[in-house]
Amino acid sequence: MSAIQLIVGLANPGKEYVDTRHNAGAWFVEEVAQEANASLKLDKKYHGLYGFAKLHQAACHLLIPTTFMNLSGQSVKACASYHNLSPDSILVAHDDIDLPTGVIKLKFDGGDGGHNGLKDIIRHLHTKQFYRLRIGVGRPAQGEDVADYVLHNPSKAERKLIDENIIRAQSVLPFLFAGEMQKAMQALHTET
DSSP states (O other), X not given: OOOOOXXXXXXXXXXXXXXXXXXXXXXXXXXHHHHHTOOOEEEGGGTEEEEEEEETTEEEEEEEEOSOGGGHHHHHHXXXXXXXXXXXXXXXXXXXXXXXXXXXXXXXXXXXXTOHHHHHHHHHHTOSOSEEEEEEOOOOOTTOOHHHHHTSOOOHHHHHHHHHHHHHHGGGHHHHHTTOHHHHHHHHHSOO
């Protein structure tokens, strides 16, 4: 298994989206950057906010696309191509309505689950074989529009739960950087 060399946090650009559920992936990357004392700066060649983190005796590229969600692949492809990174060394952090709020799961490969950001990344990379950090934001109520739900802020209690688990997910970074994915999954998927 490849070690993770690029962590991407999916988001929509603009102040109105910063605290919405759809930006949960960006929250993860921002937390990694903060832990590594790395800054994320706009880099036009990557169509996103880019930083380089040194953490746990490893180095890693960080990226938050500044394209809209459904164009995320353009940003990921640009960064991966420039640094000659294989798809299996990429971790994409994203919101997931199929997981309860705050639950975080790591997986490799698979479909897009109806997520437009993942759909575009798969299209640009020509493969589904990359890692995903699925950040649970819960399901909308029966009859509530999914797009409307993910483009709204979680409640204070939901955000606290998501943030606590994003911090907990940081603990598996040493495994991810070492290519020890089974250990990372075991640690992350075991309730504490």
